[in-house]
Amino acid sequence: MTALEDFLARSRERVEHALDRLLPPAAEPPQRLHAAMRYAVLGGGKRLRACLVYAAGEAVGAAADDLDAPACALELIHAYSLAHDDLPAMDDDDLRRGKPTCHRAYDEATAILAGDALQTLAFQALAADPRLSIGPPRRLAMLARLAEATGSLGMTGGQAIDLGAVGRPLGLAELEDMHARKTGALIRAAVVLGALAREDLNKATLTDLDAYARHLGLAFQITDDILDIEADTATLGKPQGSDLRRAKPTYPALLGLAGAKTLAREHRDRALASLAGLGDNAKLLIQLADLVISRTH
Numbered sequence: 001m002t003a004l005e006d007f008l009a010r011s012r013e014r015v016e017h018a019l020d021r022l023l024p025p026a027a028e029p030p031q032r033l034h035a036a037m038r039y040a041v042l043g044g045g046k047r048l049r050a051c052l053v054y055a056a057g058e059a060v061g062a063a064a065d066d067l068d069a070p071a072c073a074l075e076l077i078h079a080y081s082l083a084h085d086d087l088p089a090m091d092d093d094d095l096r097r098g099k100p101t102c103h104r105a106y107d108e109a110t111a112i113l114a115g116d117a118l119q120t121l122a123f124q125a126l127a128a129d130p131r132l133s134i135g136p137p138r139r140l141a142m143l144a145r146l147a148e149a150t151g152s153l154g155m156t157g158g159q160a161i162d163l164g165a166v167g168r169p170l171g172l173a174e175l176e177d178m179h180a181r182k183t184g185a186l187i188r189a190a191v192v193l194g195a196l197a198r199e200d201l202n203k204a205t206l207t208d209l210d211a212y213a214r215h216l217g218l219a220f221q222i223t224d225d226i227l228d229i230e231a232d233t234a235t236l237g238k239p240q241g242s243d244l245r246r247a248k249p250t251y252p253a254l255l256g257l258a259g260a261k262t263l264a265r266e267h268r269d270r271a272l273a274s275l276a277g278l279g280d281n282a283k284l285l286i287q288l289a290d291l292v293i294s295r296t297h
Contacts, residue, residue: 158182
């Protein structure tokens, strides 16, 4: 096992335990809602956003225990977005992470409510988790950044642009803006929240990490678009070719596969260039950037 593989395995196990503690027990009323929340969150996924929280925190010397709450918050927001994104009114998907989507396993109304509850739980984790030892100003900064990344100027706005773009062409700048919001905003928030767990972090380092995350988010989405064409359903854990069938705007549709792969590498390189000031402390972040464009799912 490589150092990166060991880090990823430890991070995934750590955030899984933290999420299990944070989520209400399935037996606690209302049981069906709580069971759906746990179904949507636990036991699957790459946990990339949590891993980025831990990697960024480690790069700046943040205490490990102060990274669990932001890691959970990012995963809860991501899970909520997937539960809603899969609904018939949105992407109408039946499969997520290799198992039935939340609304297929339960029902549409329960999936909507589960997503709503997961979103609020994310903010509760940052506001009130007693294991998070940082002071109120830093908690407030984390909450503000997560809210911005989640709302109409971030992920939710990107989803709205995505829905409105189905069946019509987008230029490269429009496509980049859409994905910088829809996918990139949470990836940027993950890195920034991990860094904010260090109380005395200087602004220049935070700016560099934010630039790294901005380019990483775009490289991630471009690679997702490529995998929608090249990978199979079993590997992806969701239906292969779904973007093509819905006539959704993608980087391969605009640039071709070769052009999309070149652009993903360019954004990876820009991400790495932003880490120069961190030196050897950025090793994990560098390896994660390489993993983003070489992954198979």
